[in-house]
Amino acid sequence: MTAPALVPPPDLPGLDPAWSRLVDVPGRGTFHVLERPATGSPQLTVLAVHGNPTWSYLWRRLLAHAPGTWRVIAVDHLGMGYSERVPGVRRLDDRIDDLDALTDALQVSGPVVTVAHDWGGPISLGWALRHRADLRGVVLTNTAVHQPPGAPAPTLIRLARMRPVLRALTERTPGFVRGTTFLSRGMPADVIAAYRAPYRDPRSRRAIGDFVADIPLNPGHPSAAVLDAIADEVCTLTDVPVFLAWGSDDPVFSDRYLRDLVTRMPHADVHRYEKARHLVTEDAPACIPDIVEWISHLAEPARSAPASAVPLDSMDARLVERAGDTSVAIADLRSGLRVSWSVLAARTSEIATGLREMGIAPGDRVAMLVPPGPDLVAAVYATWRIGAVVVVADSGLGVRGMRRALRSAEPRHVIGIPAGLGLARTLGLPGRRILVGRTGPATRILAADATLSEVARVGRGTAAMDIAFPGPDDDALVVFTSGATGPAKGVVYTHRRLWALRDALRDAYGIRNTGDNPDALVAAFAPWAVLGPALGISSAIPDMEITDASSLTADTTAAAAAAVGGTLMWTSPTALRAIVSTADHLTGSGRGDLENLRLVLAAGAPVPPELLDQAARLMPRAEFATPYGMTEALPLTEVRIDELRTARGSGVLVGRALPGVDVGIAPLGPDAVPAVDLVTTPDVTGEIVVRTPWMRERYDRRWATQRRADSPAGWHRTGDVGHLDAEGRLWVEGRLAHVLVTPDGPVTPVAAELAAQRCADTSLAALVGIGRPGVQVPVIVLLAPGPSLGLADVDLTQRVRAAVREATGLEVAAVLTMRALPVDVRHRSKIDRTRIAREASAFLAGEGDDG
C-alpha cells in the first residue's frame, strides 16, 4: 500500500515543472512540494497548505503571482498529491507534526504567512500556533476549525463518513475526488484532470478516506481534542493579521463556518466572493491576486487616520425634539395612515425598548424587509437608537439580488412584512423574526417571534431603560449597490456618516424645519421618506406601487403634497414622466398643491430637457435639480436644470461639487487604467474619485474591493469616468469598466451614445468595443424594435456613424439594433454594456468553425 513520491507530469496547465521538488524527511517520508524561491534572501515565506482531496496544484497561481522577493512553498501532505504513500493512518496531530518537520527540513524561518484551504486550515493553524514568533499573517479560504453547535456537518462530509460509503466513495471509486472538483463553477477540463491526476487508482487515494475519517464529528473522536485546542487558541491570534477569502456558494463550508471564524478572530479582513464555490481560488479569478495584495499590504504602514472627534448626535434628535407636536410627521397615502410627531416619537421609543428587551444587542444587524411607511420609519429609528445596524435590501435589487444581498450581509434579526419574513425563512436567517402586520395563522407559519406592535407593547410595559446611544463610528446602515454589472455589494455607513448626510441635505437644499414656512417632503422615490424625521420635516408617500415609479400620477402626487404641505419632492425621471403624462386629469386644487413645490430633485438618470419643460409648466415655482452620486456617496454634485439646457460637451453634465465634497480625476492611461494620483485639470478624462464626510465607511466583507476603492486613503473611487470643465463642473462619460481601448487610446461611451440616440431617435444606445483591449473597434447598439439582435440597415448605419463622428471624432465600425437592452432593476437606466459587448462580439464574429 505504499508508493514513493513522484514529480507531477510536466504538462499540467499553469504548473511550472521547475517548481517541483522532493524533500525527504527522515522518519516521516518524502514530500512533494512546489517551491518558488525568492531572488536573494526572502522578505517573507508563504506556506500554502491544501485540503482534501486536492493537492498543491491548488496554489499554482499563488506561485506564479507572488513577488520575486517572497519564498513560496506549497506542500503535498504525505499520502496526498505526489508525496509518498506512507503506511498507517495520519491524524490531525500527525499532519501538523509532518508540516513542522518539513519546514525544518526546508529551513523555513520567519516571517511566515500561512495560506490554507479546506482541511488544510486546521493543519496550517496548528503549525502557525507553534511558530508564533515567526508568524506574520494567516490566510484562510473556505475552511473550518469548529463544528458550530446545533448545526449539521456539511452534507458531503456526512455522506462520505457513513461507514459503508466511506471507503467506496473515497478510495475504491474516484467519487470523492470527482465530487470535489465538481464543487467549482466550471473549471476547464484540463484543470479538472490536473486535480485528479495524482488520484487515479484506489491505492493512491487511501489517504483521502483517512482524511475524511479524521474529521471529528463527535467529542470522542481521536482528533477532537486537537481540533478543539486549535479552535480555542486561534482566538488568541489577536496580534496576527488574518485574511478570510471566502467562496459564498460553498455547499461544504458555507457561510456559517465563516461566521464562526469571524467570531473567533473579529479583527480578520474578510472578502466574500459572490458565486464562488468550494474551490474559491478557481472560481474567483481575483482571489489569488487579492491574497497576494493582502500579504503585500502587511508591509505597509497603517493607512487609516484617527477619526476626528464630533459632538455626540443621534439620528432621532429632531424626532425627539418634536415629541410633543401633534402635527403630521408622516403621511402614507398608500394605507391612508397619518402619524403625528408625538405618536411617532413614542412608538419609536417603545420599539427601541422592546427590541432591547427581546435581546437585540448593539451592533446586531437587523434586516428591514418592510416597504417605506410609518412602520419602517419607526423600526429604523428604534434600531438606530439601540445601536443596532439597519440592513436594507430593497426590492429594487430583484428577488435574486435581495436573496444574495441578505446572505452576504448576514443579518442577525429580521423585521418584515409576511413576504419579507417568508424570504428570511427560506434563506434560513437566524435570530429574532418580527412581523409587521397583524398576528394570525401567518405568524406561526413564518415563525415570527412577535409582531412589531407586540414589540412596542413590550417596550411600553418595561420600566424606562437608560439605553446608551451608539458612538459616531459604530455601524448604522448596510445598503446595497444596484448590481447593474455583477452581484450587489454591501455598503456600510456609520452613524457619523449618516449625521453628515442629514446635514448635507439640509445645507445643500436649504431645508428648514422651523419658522413660518417649514419644508415638507413628497417622497415620490419612497425610500427617502425615511430621512424626514432625521431632518425634522414632515414627509408624504404618494399612493403608488413602490417598485414602479410609472404608477405615480399627477393626482396622487398632488394629494401627497396636500397631506403635509409639501415644498420638496424627491423623484426620478420615470416618476416625473408619469406625473407629466397624467397632468390633464388634475383638479384646480391639485394644481395649487403642485405649484407650492419649491424644489424638485430628480435622481437615478439624466432628465431629458423636453420632460423638464413640461414639468416646469406644472410646477412653475419649483427649481429642478439632479444630484449626482451613487449608493456609496450621495449627493456629490448638483446641476440646476437651466444649465443642462445649454450644456454641450462630451458626456452628461452633473454639475458642481456640493460644499464638503472633493472631486478629483484619476487620469486614464493609454490602456484605460486610471492613475494613482488625482488631478483637477480641466478636460482630463479619468476615473471620478470623491471624498466627503457623508460617503460610505466601507464595503461589507469585501476587503479587496474596499482596498481598490479606498485610493487615495479616505477617498472613494466611483468606477465612473468623466472630466471637469474649465468652470469646475463635472461631466460623467460612463463606467470605467465600459471604457473601450482602441488603437488610438481609451474611449468613453456616453458622448457617442448621446449622439447616436439623437440621430436614431431612440431612448437608449450603447457604445461597446469589439476585440481585445488595445485594438477594439467601436460598435453602436441601438434600442429598436425588430430582432433580439440584428444589423441596422446600411443607410441608418451611415447616418449614425456620421453623427457619432461629428460629436466625438470616433469611427463606428457597425451599428446593431436590439429589441431590449439589459438594464439594472433599480433604475432601469444603467446599461450593462459588458453583456451587450459579449453578444455583439459573437454576432459580428460571423459563422466560421467556431461561430
Added chain:
Amino acid sequence: MAERVLVTGGSGVVGSAAIRSLVASGREVVAMQRGALPSELADLGVTEARGDIANAAAVAQAMQGIDAVVHAAARVEIIGPWSEFEAVNVTATRTVLDAAEGAGVHRFVFISSPSVAHVGEPIVGGAAEPADPPGARGHYSRSKAMAELEALSRDRDGFAVTAIRPHLVWGVGDTQLTARIVARARAGRLVTIGSGAALIDTTYIDNAGDAIACAVARTTVEGVHGQPLVVSNGEPRTVVEMLTRIAEAAGAPGPRRSVPFAVARAGGRVVEEYWERSGRAGEPPVTSFLAEQLATAHWFDQRQTRRLLDWTPRVGLDEGFERLAASYAPLG
C-alpha cells in the same frame, strides 16, 4: 541615382498599385509580366521586361542592376488544378528568389495574402500569424502559404525578405474583387452568406501600393525582415455594408438575399469538386473558401504594421467609395 525596383506581376491589381506608389516615391521601376504593360503605367516611365517568371533565364536577365524586388506575380483564380497554382505560386517564386539572390539584390518584398493563415476561425483584431499550408483553405491560399514560408526562410544578412499581406484589396481599377461584386450586383445575383454581420477589414488599392513602397524602403528594419505583415485600411465593416456600398458606388443594388452559411459552404464544396473534375473553364458561383471568407470575421491589429512600415492609409473607406462612384459615373 534612383533606386531600381523590379516588380513582377506588374499588370496585376496589386502589382500596378505598387508600381504607381514606387514611381511616386521617386524609384525607377522595371516591370515584369507576360503581357503588355497597361498604357497608363507605361506612361509613368516604367521599364518593361516582358517575360514569364517561370523562365529562369528571363528572370535572371531582368534582375540585372536591380536593388529591390517586389514579387507580386501570382495565380489568383479561385479555382483550378493544384498543379497550376503550384507551378506559378510556389515553383516560380523559388525561381525569382534564386535569381534575386544570384544577382546580389539586397531587399525582397513578397506579396502574400492574409488567407495563408486563415484556417476558418474568426479573426478579431488578430496579428499576422505564421503561414499554415496544411490549414489554409483552397489551392490559392495553400500555394501562397508555401511560397511565403519559402521566401521568408531565405531572409538573411545581406538579403532581407519580408512578406506583405494586403487584405481584400478593392478600388478603382480592381479587376478582381471589385469587378466581380459589381458584375453580380448588376445581374441581381449579389447575396450575403449568413447574416452578413461578420466584420472584415479591407484595403483600398492605393493604400496597398503605398504600404508596399514603404516596405521596399524598410525591408531591413528589425521586425520587418523575416516577418509577414498584414496591411489593411484598419476600418472593419460588416460584409453587408461593404457589398452594399461597393455595389451602390457602381449604381447597382446591394445584396437582397441571404444564403445560409452551412448551405453556402456545402454547396461550395460540391461546386469545387465538380469544377475540378469536369475541367470547366470560368468561375464557379461559390467555393467553400469564399463562403467562409464572406461569413467569418477577419480583421487585424494594424498598430505594429503601421509603426514598422512608417505608413498610414492615405485613402479612407469613405473617400474610396467616392472615387469608385466617380469612376463608374456615366461620362459627360
